[in-house]
Amino acid sequence: MRPIILFATVLCMGLGAALGMTAVFIEGYWSEPDERLLLTVLREVREQYVEEVPHTQLVDNAIRGILAGLDDHSAFLDKQALTLMQEDTTGKFGGIGVHLGLVDGFVTVVTLLHENTPAARAGIVAGDRVVEVDRQSLKGRTLGEAVNRLRGEPGTDLHVRIHRGTAPDLLDFDLTRDTIAVASVRGRTLAPGYGYVKVERFNETTVEDLHRAVEELRQHGALRGLVVDLRDNPGGLLETAVQLADAFLAEGLIVSIKGRAEDIDRRYDATPEELLAGVPLAVLLNRGAASASEVVAGALQDHGRATVIGTRSYGKGSVQSVVYFQNRRAIKLTTAHYYTPNGRSIQAAGVVPDVDIPSSEQESRSEYNARLLQEAVAHLEAAATLAEGGVVAAVGLEPTTPAL
Secondary structure, eight states, rough: OOOOOOOOOOBBBBOTGGGGGHHHHSSSSSSHHHHHHHHHHHHHHHHHSSSSOHHHHHHHHHHHHHHTTOOOOOEEEOOOHHHHHHHHTEEEEEEOOEEEETTTTTEEEEEEEESSSSHHHHHHOOOEEEEEEEEEEEETHHHHHHHHHHOOOTTTTEEEEOOOOOOOEEEEEEEEOOOEOOOEEEEEEEEEEEEEEEOOOBBTTHHHHHHHHHHHHHSSOSEEEEEEEOTTTOBBBBHHHEEEEEHHSSSEEEEEEESSSTOEEEEEEEEEEOOOTTTEEEEEETOOOOHHHHHHHHHHHHTTTEEEESSOOOOOOOEEEEEEETTTTEEEEEEEEEEOTOOOOOOTTTTSSSSEOOOOOOHHHHHHHHHHHHHHHHHHHOOOOHHOOOOOOOOOOTTTTTOO
């Protein structure tokens, strides 16, 4: 079975059936005393622990322990984790249709995914702080924990408590989860001739969503430049990252991966067709951009195809292979590192922007976004004008450019 290769930051691998894990130790890698020790510990816990523990739970915990001692990205995928992984890679999930973020330390609705969602129909709006889900407080919880509580099987009910603005009273909403299909790319026009696409994640529909977004932008006139926003995109499918970079490149190496296993090493090259025929690109990065985002940014930067603007990316240059086993179990194991066309390893180093634009403590998120986009459009205008043999002119954006 060939593993599925991903760049997601929260995926794992696991070793199947209960006693099947002992086969791992009998293949010659482990000594007989090691095997006896592990099996003795399992037996002692099973027989002597103060409460009876199901055998499958003991095995699952043993697998988690093995993988947890490797690195931050190798881990065990139980049934729930597999469901979340599949939701991330397909772009469909059971939920209420909101995009959450941490704003001033609070779990906050950043945007509604579209108008026909349970949240939108109930009257939840951007800026609402989610303080409780099913009567359980989100205080001190991570963003991932909040997302997990809101997601669930379509058709199941949940209760959400909201704090809105300066209102003294909390708002209560009873919602029913629905199947939410999310476009992984959304676009808009920044200024005449200059478009913007936000790539939220790298899943099965991302490249199709990119083509759709670009065609919609072209309906407003010919493009002279495009901003590709990869900020806060943690990654996803390797194949999708390659295809997205390929959409902007006509030739050359996109990425190579190298590992210990003989069959893991490979390289991915661009095909001749290009989506924008050389239209200047600006890529936006920040610390939240990782993995597949860094593959795309590194390839476009090494080929001189885009100006990278913002701040240094996260630096996740490792590849995870996901292998499925019986009883809805899997493991995610780090199996390789990837390298940009110039041979750079992104691991820990990240992608360094060509134009470093950090945020300041004095400006809000929307003010920083406006300044960053202003800079990106200025670079695109300069590149487009030089390509056309003209004189560089300034292009302005409205100061009320919305937060992204």
